[in-house]
Amino acid sequence: MTVWSQVVGQADAVEVLTKAAQAAALIVRGEQAASGGMTHAWLFTGPPGSGRSVAARAFAAALQCDSGTGCGECSGCRTTMAGTHADVRLVVPEGLSISVAEMRALVQTAARRPTNGRWQVVIIEDADRLTEGAANALLKAVEEPPERTVFLLCAPSDHPDDVSVTIRSRCRGVSLRIPPAKAIAEVLVERDSVDPDTAKWAASVCGGHVGRARRLATDEAARERRAAVLRIPLGLRRPGDVFTLADELVKAAENEASEQSGTRDEIEREALKTALGAGGTGKGTASATRGSAGALKELERRQKSRATRTQRDTLDLALVDLAGFYRDVLVTASRSEAALNHPDHANDARTAAASWSPESTLRRLEAVLACREALELNVKPRIAVEAMVTTLYYG
Numbered sequence: 001m002t003v004w005s006q007v008v009g010q011a012d013a014v015e016v017l018t019k020a021a022q023a024a025a026l027i028v029r030g031e032q033a034a035s036g037g038m039t040h041a042w043l044f045t046g047p048p049g050s051g052r053s054v055a056a057r058a059f060a061a062a063l064q065c066d067s068g069t070g071c072g073e074c075s076g077c078r079t080t081m082a083g084t085h086a087d088v089r090l091v092v093p094e095g096l097s098i099s100v101a102e103m104r105a106l107v108q109t110a111a112r113r114p115t116n117g118r119w120q121v122v123i124i125e126d127a128d129r130l131t132e133g134a135a136n137a138l139l140k141a142v143e144e145p146p147e148r149t150v151f152l153l154c155a156p157s158d159h160p161d162d163v164s165v166t167i168r169s170r171c172r173g174v175s176l177r178i179p180p181a182k183a184i185a186e187v188l189v190e191r192d193s194v195d196p197d198t199a200k201w202a203a204s205v206c207g208g209h210v211g212r213a214r215r216l217a218t219d220e221a222a223r224e225r226r227a228a229v230l231r232i233p234l235g236l237r238r239p240g241d242v243f244t245l246a247d248e249l250v251k252a253a254e255n256e257a258s259e260q261s262g263t264r265d266e267i268e269r270e271a272l273k274t275a276l277g278a279g280g281t282g283k284g285t286a287s288a289t290r291g292s293a294g295a296l297k298e299l300e301r302r303q304k305s306r307a308t309r310t311q312r313d314t315l316d317l318a319l320v321d322l323a324g325f326y327r328d329v330l331v332t333a334s335r336s337e338a339a340l341n342h343p344d345h346a347n348d349a350r351t352a353a354a355s356w357s358p359e360s361t362l363r364r365l366e367a368v369l370a371c372r373e374a375l376e377l378n379v380k381p382r383i384a385v386e387a388m389v390t391t392l393y394y395g
Protein backbone atom coordinates (compact mmCIF):
# COMPACT_ATOMS: atom_id res chain seq x y z
CA MET A 1 0.00 0.00 0.00
CA THR A 2 1.37 3.44 -0.93
CA VAL A 3 0.97 6.38 1.42
CA TRP A 4 -1.81 7.66 -0.85
CA SER A 5 -4.13 4.78 -0.01
CA GLN A 6 -4.70 6.55 3.33
CA VAL A 7 -6.05 9.60 1.51
CA VAL A 8 -9.64 8.42 1.12
CA GLY A 9 -11.73 9.39 -1.92
CA GLN A 10 -9.50 12.31 -3.01
CA ALA A 11 -8.29 11.36 -6.51
CA ASP A 12 -7.88 14.99 -7.69
CA ALA A 13 -5.82 16.08 -4.72
CA VAL A 14 -3.65 12.96 -4.89
CA GLU A 15 -2.86 13.67 -8.54
CA VAL A 16 -1.76 17.24 -7.82
CA LEU A 17 0.36 16.16 -4.82
CA THR A 18 1.99 13.26 -6.66
CA LYS A 19 3.04 15.60 -9.47
CA ALA A 20 4.45 18.03 -6.91
CA ALA A 21 6.39 15.22 -5.24
CA GLN A 22 7.83 14.20 -8.61
CA ALA A 23 8.94 17.78 -9.27
CA ALA A 24 10.37 17.93 -5.74
CA ALA A 25 12.42 14.77 -6.38
CA LEU A 26 13.93 16.39 -9.49
CA ILE A 27 14.87 19.47 -7.49
CA VAL A 28 16.59 17.27 -4.88
CA ARG A 29 18.57 15.55 -7.65
CA GLY A 30 19.66 18.98 -8.89
CA GLU A 31 17.63 18.80 -12.08
CA GLN A 32 15.23 21.51 -13.06
CA ALA A 33 11.61 20.39 -12.79
CA ALA A 34 9.88 20.89 -16.14
CA SER A 35 6.67 22.19 -14.63
CA GLY A 36 6.55 24.29 -11.48
CA GLY A 37 4.64 21.61 -9.60
CA MET A 38 6.50 22.11 -6.31
CA THR A 39 6.15 25.06 -3.99
CA HIS A 40 7.14 25.99 -0.42
CA ALA A 41 3.76 26.49 1.20
CA TRP A 42 0.56 24.49 0.88
CA LEU A 43 -2.87 24.96 2.39
CA PHE A 44 -5.01 21.84 2.79
CA THR A 45 -8.68 22.68 3.22
CA GLY A 46 -11.79 20.56 3.54
CA PRO A 47 -14.64 19.78 5.94
CA PRO A 48 -13.86 18.02 9.25
CA GLY A 49 -13.09 14.37 8.63
CA SER A 50 -12.13 14.81 4.99
CA GLY A 51 -8.57 13.97 6.00
CA ARG A 52 -6.66 17.25 5.74
CA SER A 53 -3.88 16.22 8.09
CA VAL A 54 -3.70 12.71 6.63
CA ALA A 55 -3.25 14.20 3.15
CA ALA A 56 -0.59 16.60 4.45
CA ARG A 57 1.27 13.74 6.13
CA ALA A 58 1.09 11.57 3.02
CA PHE A 59 2.53 14.45 0.98
CA ALA A 60 5.31 14.86 3.56
CA ALA A 61 6.05 11.13 3.22
CA ALA A 62 6.13 11.45 -0.57
CA LEU A 63 8.71 14.25 -0.20
CA GLN A 64 10.83 12.09 2.12
CA CYS A 65 10.37 8.85 0.16
CA ASP A 66 13.63 6.98 -0.56
CA SER A 67 12.40 5.18 -3.63
CA GLY A 68 9.72 7.23 -5.39
CA THR A 69 6.82 9.46 -4.41
CA GLY A 70 5.25 7.77 -1.39
CA CYS A 71 5.91 4.03 -1.81
CA GLY A 72 4.74 3.41 1.76
CA GLU A 73 7.47 0.80 2.32
CA CYS A 74 10.79 2.66 2.67
CA SER A 75 12.02 4.12 5.93
CA GLY A 76 11.37 7.70 4.73
CA CYS A 77 7.70 6.90 4.16
CA ARG A 78 7.23 4.79 7.27
CA THR A 79 8.91 7.17 9.72
CA THR A 80 6.99 10.14 8.29
CA MET A 81 3.65 8.37 8.58
CA ALA A 82 4.55 7.26 12.13
CA GLY A 83 5.51 10.82 13.08
CA THR A 84 9.17 10.04 13.87
CA HIS A 85 11.01 11.39 10.80
CA ALA A 86 13.78 13.78 11.86
CA ASP A 87 12.91 16.35 9.18
CA VAL A 88 9.14 16.35 9.60
CA ARG A 89 7.62 18.40 12.41
CA LEU A 90 3.95 18.10 13.27
CA VAL A 91 2.29 20.97 15.10
CA VAL A 92 -1.10 20.31 16.66
CA PRO A 93 -2.42 23.43 18.39
CA GLU A 94 -5.64 21.72 19.63
CA GLY A 95 -6.98 23.64 22.61
CA LEU A 96 -3.37 24.53 23.40
CA SER A 97 -2.67 27.50 21.23
CA ILE A 98 0.95 27.62 20.14
CA SER A 99 2.85 30.62 21.47
CA VAL A 100 4.77 33.16 19.44
CA ALA A 101 8.06 32.00 20.99
CA GLU A 102 7.31 28.36 20.10
CA MET A 103 6.43 29.30 16.54
CA ARG A 104 9.65 31.31 16.17
CA ALA A 105 11.69 28.37 17.48
CA LEU A 106 9.88 26.05 15.09
CA VAL A 107 10.50 28.31 12.11
CA GLN A 108 14.17 28.49 13.05
CA THR A 109 14.56 24.71 13.24
CA ALA A 110 12.75 24.35 9.96
CA ALA A 111 15.31 26.61 8.28
CA ARG A 112 18.13 24.11 8.92
CA ARG A 113 19.48 21.88 6.18
CA PRO A 114 17.48 18.66 6.03
CA THR A 115 19.49 15.79 7.54
CA ASN A 116 18.89 13.47 4.60
CA GLY A 117 19.37 16.12 1.92
CA ARG A 118 15.71 16.27 0.91
CA TRP A 119 13.24 18.61 2.66
CA GLN A 120 12.43 20.08 6.02
CA VAL A 121 8.67 19.72 6.39
CA VAL A 122 6.47 21.49 8.93
CA ILE A 123 2.86 20.32 9.15
CA ILE A 124 0.52 22.65 11.01
CA GLU A 125 -2.76 20.96 11.85
CA ASP A 126 -5.62 23.31 12.69
CA ALA A 127 -3.83 26.37 11.34
CA ASP A 128 -7.13 28.15 12.03
CA ARG A 129 -6.44 27.80 15.76
CA LEU A 130 -3.11 29.65 15.69
CA THR A 131 -2.99 32.85 17.73
CA GLU A 132 -2.50 36.05 15.78
CA GLY A 133 1.08 36.39 17.04
CA ALA A 134 1.97 32.83 16.06
CA ALA A 135 0.38 33.31 12.65
CA ASN A 136 2.50 36.43 12.11
CA ALA A 137 5.69 34.55 13.03
CA LEU A 138 4.68 31.86 10.55
CA LEU A 139 3.90 34.42 7.86
CA LYS A 140 7.49 35.73 7.94
CA ALA A 141 8.80 32.23 7.18
CA VAL A 142 6.23 31.61 4.47
CA GLU A 143 7.09 34.94 2.83
CA GLU A 144 10.81 34.20 2.70
CA PRO A 145 11.02 30.42 2.70
CA PRO A 146 14.38 28.73 3.21
CA GLU A 147 15.38 26.84 0.06
CA ARG A 148 14.48 23.35 1.26
CA THR A 149 11.67 24.04 3.72
CA VAL A 150 8.04 23.18 3.05
CA PHE A 151 5.08 24.35 5.16
CA LEU A 152 1.90 22.29 5.04
CA LEU A 153 -1.04 24.09 6.67
CA CYS A 154 -4.40 22.47 7.37
CA ALA A 155 -7.63 24.42 7.94
CA PRO A 156 -11.38 23.91 7.44
CA SER A 157 -11.47 26.47 4.62
CA ASP A 158 -9.47 29.31 3.08
CA HIS A 159 -11.96 31.84 4.46
CA PRO A 160 -10.24 34.79 6.23
CA ASP A 161 -11.81 33.60 9.52
CA ASP A 162 -9.73 30.44 9.23
CA VAL A 163 -6.52 31.61 7.56
CA SER A 164 -5.36 35.20 7.14
CA VAL A 165 -5.50 36.54 3.61
CA THR A 166 -1.75 37.20 3.58
CA ILE A 167 -0.86 33.62 4.52
CA ARG A 168 -3.47 32.30 2.11
CA SER A 169 -1.96 34.31 -0.76
CA ARG A 170 1.45 32.68 -0.20
CA CYS A 171 0.11 29.11 -0.26
CA ARG A 172 -0.95 26.76 -2.99
CA GLY A 173 -4.39 25.38 -2.12
CA VAL A 174 -5.41 21.72 -2.04
CA SER A 175 -9.12 21.36 -1.38
CA LEU A 176 -10.48 18.03 -0.18
CA ARG A 177 -14.08 16.93 -0.58
CA ILE A 178 -16.34 14.84 1.64
CA PRO A 179 -15.26 11.29 0.81
CA PRO A 180 -18.01 9.00 -0.54
CA ALA A 181 -19.31 6.27 1.82
CA LYS A 182 -18.06 3.52 -0.46
CA ALA A 183 -14.46 4.77 -0.31
CA ILE A 184 -14.68 5.09 3.49
CA ALA A 185 -15.98 1.52 3.87
CA GLU A 186 -13.15 0.23 1.66
CA VAL A 187 -10.40 1.89 3.66
CA LEU A 188 -11.88 0.60 6.95
CA VAL A 189 -11.73 -2.95 5.60
CA GLU A 190 -8.26 -2.66 4.05
CA ARG A 191 -6.42 -0.53 6.57
CA ASP A 192 -8.21 -1.19 9.85
CA SER A 193 -9.27 -4.81 9.20
CA VAL A 194 -12.90 -4.02 10.03
CA ASP A 195 -15.37 -6.66 8.83
CA PRO A 196 -17.21 -5.56 5.65
CA ASP A 197 -20.70 -5.29 7.22
CA THR A 198 -19.55 -3.13 10.13
CA ALA A 199 -17.47 -1.03 7.71
CA LYS A 200 -20.47 -0.46 5.46
CA TRP A 201 -22.66 0.50 8.42
CA ALA A 202 -20.05 2.87 9.92
CA ALA A 203 -19.47 4.53 6.54
CA SER A 204 -23.21 5.05 6.08
CA VAL A 205 -23.72 6.86 9.41
CA CYS A 206 -20.46 8.85 9.78
CA GLY A 207 -21.52 11.88 7.73
CA GLY A 208 -18.43 11.61 5.52
CA HIS A 209 -16.05 11.79 8.48
CA VAL A 210 -13.40 9.08 8.05
CA GLY A 211 -12.06 9.25 11.60
CA ARG A 212 -15.57 9.06 13.04
CA ALA A 213 -16.33 6.04 10.87
CA ARG A 214 -13.22 4.28 12.19
CA ARG A 215 -14.14 5.19 15.76
CA LEU A 216 -17.69 3.88 15.37
CA ALA A 217 -16.46 0.70 13.70
CA THR A 218 -13.82 -0.08 16.32
CA ASP A 219 -14.92 1.54 19.60
CA GLU A 220 -17.86 0.13 21.52
CA ALA A 221 -18.08 3.22 23.76
CA ALA A 222 -18.38 5.54 20.74
CA ARG A 223 -21.19 3.37 19.34
CA GLU A 224 -22.97 3.50 22.70
CA ARG A 225 -22.63 7.31 22.91
CA ARG A 226 -24.17 7.70 19.47
CA ALA A 227 -26.99 5.29 20.32
CA ALA A 228 -27.71 7.20 23.55
CA VAL A 229 -27.95 10.49 21.65
CA LEU A 230 -30.32 9.00 19.07
CA ARG A 231 -32.58 7.63 21.84
CA ILE A 232 -33.33 11.20 22.99
CA PRO A 233 -35.95 12.27 20.38
CA LEU A 234 -38.38 9.42 21.10
CA GLY A 235 -37.23 8.97 24.71
CA LEU A 236 -38.75 12.27 25.88
CA ARG A 237 -42.08 11.16 27.31
CA ARG A 238 -42.54 13.23 30.49
CA PRO A 239 -41.45 16.80 31.37
CA GLY A 240 -38.99 15.36 33.91
CA ASP A 241 -37.18 13.47 31.15
CA VAL A 242 -35.89 16.82 29.89
CA PHE A 243 -33.49 17.24 32.80
CA THR A 244 -32.45 13.59 32.99
CA LEU A 245 -31.55 13.44 29.31
CA ALA A 246 -29.92 16.88 29.25
CA ASP A 247 -27.81 15.82 32.20
CA GLU A 248 -26.76 12.59 30.47
CA LEU A 249 -25.73 14.49 27.35
CA VAL A 250 -23.57 16.97 29.26
CA LYS A 251 -22.02 14.29 31.51
CA ALA A 252 -21.14 12.09 28.52
CA ALA A 253 -19.19 15.00 27.02
CA GLU A 254 -17.45 15.72 30.35
CA ASN A 255 -16.46 12.07 30.76
CA GLU A 256 -15.12 11.90 27.22
CA ALA A 257 -12.99 15.01 27.88
CA SER A 258 -11.53 13.70 31.14
CA GLU A 259 -10.89 10.26 29.62
CA GLN A 260 -9.00 11.80 26.72
CA SER A 261 -6.94 14.18 28.85
CA GLY A 262 -6.20 12.09 31.98
CA THR A 263 -3.03 10.24 31.01
CA ARG A 264 -1.91 12.83 28.48
CA ASP A 265 -1.99 15.63 31.05
CA GLU A 266 0.07 13.58 33.49
CA ILE A 267 2.69 12.71 30.84
CA GLU A 268 2.99 16.38 29.85
CA ARG A 269 3.37 17.42 33.50
CA GLU A 270 6.13 14.86 34.10
CA ALA A 271 7.91 15.82 30.86
CA LEU A 272 7.85 19.49 31.85
CA LYS A 273 9.13 18.72 35.36
CA THR A 274 12.00 16.68 33.92
CA ALA A 275 12.82 19.41 31.39
CA LEU A 276 12.91 22.00 34.17
CA GLY A 277 15.09 19.77 36.34
CA ALA A 278 12.67 19.81 39.27
CA GLY A 279 13.96 18.18 42.43
CA GLY A 280 17.57 19.34 41.91
CA THR A 281 19.70 20.39 44.88
CA GLY A 282 22.49 22.44 43.26
CA LYS A 283 23.08 26.19 43.25
CA GLY A 284 20.20 28.25 41.87
CA THR A 285 17.64 25.56 42.64
CA ALA A 286 15.42 27.96 44.59
CA SER A 287 14.97 30.39 41.69
CA ALA A 288 14.64 27.53 39.22
CA THR A 289 11.83 26.09 41.36
CA ARG A 290 10.05 29.44 41.36
CA GLY A 291 10.32 29.58 37.57
CA SER A 292 9.12 26.02 37.13
CA ALA A 293 6.08 26.65 39.34
CA GLY A 294 5.07 29.35 36.86
CA ALA A 295 5.65 27.07 33.88
CA LEU A 296 3.59 24.31 35.50
CA LYS A 297 0.77 26.73 36.20
CA GLU A 298 0.86 27.81 32.55
CA LEU A 299 0.76 24.17 31.40
CA GLU A 300 -2.22 23.45 33.65
CA ARG A 301 -4.06 26.50 32.32
CA ARG A 302 -3.54 25.26 28.76
CA GLN A 303 -4.56 21.70 29.65
CA LYS A 304 -7.77 23.04 31.13
CA SER A 305 -8.49 25.00 27.96
CA ARG A 306 -7.88 21.84 25.92
CA ALA A 307 -10.28 19.82 28.10
CA THR A 308 -12.95 22.48 27.62
CA ARG A 309 -12.35 22.29 23.88
CA THR A 310 -12.67 18.47 23.86
CA GLN A 311 -15.88 18.71 25.87
CA ARG A 312 -17.30 21.26 23.41
CA ASP A 313 -16.22 19.18 20.41
CA THR A 314 -17.80 16.01 21.85
CA LEU A 315 -21.02 17.81 22.64
CA ASP A 316 -21.04 19.35 19.18
CA LEU A 317 -20.67 15.92 17.61
CA ALA A 318 -23.72 14.74 19.57
CA LEU A 319 -25.68 17.81 18.42
CA VAL A 320 -24.75 17.16 14.78
CA ASP A 321 -26.08 13.59 15.16
CA LEU A 322 -29.24 14.93 16.76
CA ALA A 323 -29.80 17.57 14.05
CA GLY A 324 -29.27 14.81 11.48
CA PHE A 325 -32.10 12.81 13.02
CA TYR A 326 -34.62 15.70 12.87
CA ARG A 327 -33.60 16.33 9.29
CA ASP A 328 -34.25 12.62 8.62
CA VAL A 329 -37.76 13.06 10.07
CA LEU A 330 -38.40 15.96 7.66
CA VAL A 331 -37.02 13.91 4.74
CA THR A 332 -39.27 10.98 5.68
CA ALA A 333 -42.37 13.15 6.17
CA SER A 334 -41.88 14.71 2.73
CA ARG A 335 -41.43 11.27 1.10
CA SER A 336 -38.20 12.56 -0.42
CA GLU A 337 -35.67 10.13 -1.87
CA ALA A 338 -32.77 12.01 -0.23
CA ALA A 339 -30.31 9.82 1.67
CA LEU A 340 -30.82 9.68 5.46
CA ASN A 341 -28.12 10.72 7.94
CA HIS A 342 -28.98 7.74 10.11
CA PRO A 343 -30.29 5.00 7.81
CA ASP A 344 -30.06 2.57 10.77
CA HIS A 345 -32.70 4.66 12.62
CA ALA A 346 -35.13 4.91 9.70
CA ASN A 347 -37.89 3.28 11.79
CA ASP A 348 -37.60 5.93 14.51
CA ALA A 349 -37.71 8.65 11.85
CA ARG A 350 -40.92 7.10 10.46
CA THR A 351 -42.51 6.92 13.92
CA ALA A 352 -41.65 10.56 14.58
CA ALA A 353 -42.81 11.69 11.14
CA ALA A 354 -46.19 10.06 11.79
CA SER A 355 -46.74 11.81 15.13
CA TRP A 356 -45.17 15.30 14.74
CA SER A 357 -46.23 18.06 12.37
CA PRO A 358 -43.45 19.22 9.99
CA GLU A 359 -43.56 22.61 11.76
CA SER A 360 -42.83 21.10 15.16
CA THR A 361 -40.05 18.92 13.69
CA LEU A 362 -38.52 22.07 12.22
CA ARG A 363 -38.76 23.84 15.61
CA ARG A 364 -36.88 20.91 17.16
CA LEU A 365 -34.21 21.04 14.45
CA GLU A 366 -33.84 24.78 14.99
CA ALA A 367 -33.47 24.24 18.74
CA VAL A 368 -30.50 21.93 18.11
CA LEU A 369 -28.87 24.46 15.80
CA ALA A 370 -29.50 27.27 18.31
CA CYS A 371 -27.82 25.16 21.00
CA ARG A 372 -24.74 24.72 18.81
CA GLU A 373 -24.58 28.48 18.34
CA ALA A 374 -25.03 29.15 22.05
CA LEU A 375 -22.13 26.80 22.87
CA GLU A 376 -19.99 28.56 20.28
CA LEU A 377 -20.77 31.80 22.14
CA ASN A 378 -19.59 30.25 25.46
CA VAL A 379 -23.02 29.80 27.06
CA LYS A 380 -22.65 27.22 29.86
CA PRO A 381 -23.24 23.77 28.28
CA ARG A 382 -25.84 22.68 30.83
CA ILE A 383 -28.01 25.77 30.33
CA ALA A 384 -27.84 25.62 26.53
CA VAL A 385 -28.56 21.88 26.46
CA GLU A 386 -31.50 22.09 28.91
CA ALA A 387 -33.09 24.85 26.85
CA MET A 388 -32.67 22.73 23.72
CA VAL A 389 -34.08 19.53 25.23
CA THR A 390 -37.07 21.48 26.55
CA THR A 391 -37.95 22.46 22.97
CA LEU A 392 -37.27 18.90 21.81
CA TYR A 393 -39.92 17.76 24.30
CA TYR A 394 -42.64 20.34 23.65
CA GLY A 395 -41.92 20.64 19.91
Ligand SMILES: [Zn+2]
Nearest residue numbers: 065071074077
Ligand atom coordinates in the same frame (compact mmCIF):
# COMPACT_ATOMS: atom_id res chain seq x y z
ZN1 LIG B 1 8.84 5.50 0.21
